[in-house]
Amino acid sequence: MAEESLLEGELGPTGRPLPIFPEPAPPVDGEKRAAIISMCNQKGGVGKTTTTINLGAALVETGRRVLLVDFDPQGSLSVGLGINPHTLDRSIYNLLLTREFAPEDVVRQTSTPGLDILPSNIDLSAAEVQLVSEVAREQTLTRVLAKLRNQYDFILIDCAPSLGLLTINALTASDYVVMPLELEFFALRGIALLTDTITKVQDRLNPDLEILGLLGTMYDARTIHGREVLERVVQAFGDQVFHTVIRRTVRFPETTVAGEPITSYAPSSPGADAYRQLAREVLLRVQNG
Numbered sequence: 001m002a003e004e005s006l007l008e009g010e011l012g013p014t015g016r017p018l019p020i021f022p023e024p025a026p027p028v029d030g031e032k033r034a035a036i037i038s039m040c041n042q043k044g045g046v047g048k049t050t051t052t053i054n055l056g057a058a059l060v061e062t063g064r065r066v067l068l069v070d071f072d073p074q075g076s077l078s079v080g081l082g083i084n085p086h087t088l089d090r091s092i093y094n095l096l097l098t099r100e101f102a103p104e105d106v107v108r109q110t111s112t113p114g115l116d117i118l119p120s121n122i123d124l125s126a127a128e129v130q131l132v133s134e135v136a137r138e139q140t141l142t143r144v145l146a147k148l149r150n151q152y153d154f155i156l157i158d159c160a161p162s163l164g165l166l167t168i169n170a171l172t173a174s175d176y177v178v179m180p181l182e183l184e185f186f187a188l189r190g191i192a193l194l195t196d197t198i199t200k201v202q203d204r205l206n207p208d209l210e211i212l213g214l215l216g217t218m219y220d221a222r223t224i225h226g227r228e229v230l231e232r233v234v235q236a237f238g239d240q241v242f243h244t245v246i247r248r249t250v251r252f253p254e255t256t257v258a259g260e261p262i263t264s265y266a267p268s269s270p271g272a273d274a275y276r277q278l279a280r281e282v283l284l285r286v287q288n289g
């Protein structure tokens with residue numbers, strides 16, 4: 001794939017020159033080995049679940065096969081894709097702690113062809129406690145995903161707003177981590193703790209883990225405040241910040257009610273296009289990284 005080229009002089013929302021992201025080439029044929037990416041921030045409500053669903057759907061539009069993993073006992077990812085967590089008879093919990101099901105028996109298709117999900121519900125909160133006494137407890141999710149990895153191009157893990165054992169499992173199983181940040185006053189609060197945790201996982205459990213990028217979400221370009229916060233994030237993290245910034249729009253809460261990604265709910269909306277651009281940026285970073 002071509003390197004990103006620059007639009008002469010045009011600045012993007014992050015204040016840096018905005019590259020043109022090339023049209024992604026189709027995936028290569030043959031045996032797959034999914035790139036695994038965790039969406040992680042222990043701060044609640046920053047756009048982890050929204051990003052997992054819509055980045056996943058945008059990657060599917062480029063011909064990739066994508067598995068989404070709901071790794072939050074709240075089950076918001078499952079709800080956002082039209083699954084009722086209360087009525088699940090099997091979920092990621094069963095794969096982590098029992099051997100009754102094969103992973104293929106728990107994976108479900110969504111209404112978007114090519115986009116599959118490992119759903120979760122409140123049972124997963126028990127896993128956090130039960131895993132503590134398991135051997136190699138931090139690698140439990142790694143072992144589950146190893147059996148699915150050859151069927152997908154990407155596996156995206158939606159983490160809970162916590163840095164507990166479930167999130168450590170997600171980071172241990174991942175090649176990359178994406179940190180969504182709500183572009184509000186306290187955006188950077190807690191990020192030092194998160195990057196510390198990532199460093200510890202790199203040192204002790206998963207030396208291959210890389211930060212793929214920080215993603216600004218719920219951006220309001222009309223306010224000075226929004227622009228200032230984004231500027232501060234770029235000052236602190238430089239090129240680790242994705243050029244793509246997701247604006248605040250009521251379209252995202254609407255998609256949760258609809259139970260489908262924005263790319264099909266409102267395919268020509270700016271929100272859908274933003275996640276399509278993020279997919280291109282992610283593909284480029286994964287290939288060059």
Ligand SMILES: Nc1ncnc2c1ncn2[C@@H]1O[C@H](COP(=O)(O)OP(=O)(O)OP(=O)(O)O)[C@@H](O)[C@H]1O
Nearest residue numbers: 044045046047048049050161218247248249252253
């Ligand atoms: N760009 C956006 N504009 C407006 N609303 C958004 C945007 N992104 C997400 N939201 C809404 O903000 C709320 C929180 O988003 P989301 O559930 O994705 O965050 P989260 O980080 O997964 O939260 P939690 O920490 O609880 O898991 C949701 O109601 C979602 O619909």
Ligand SMILES: [Mg+2]
Nearest residue numbers: 048049072076
């Ligand atoms: Mg969430």
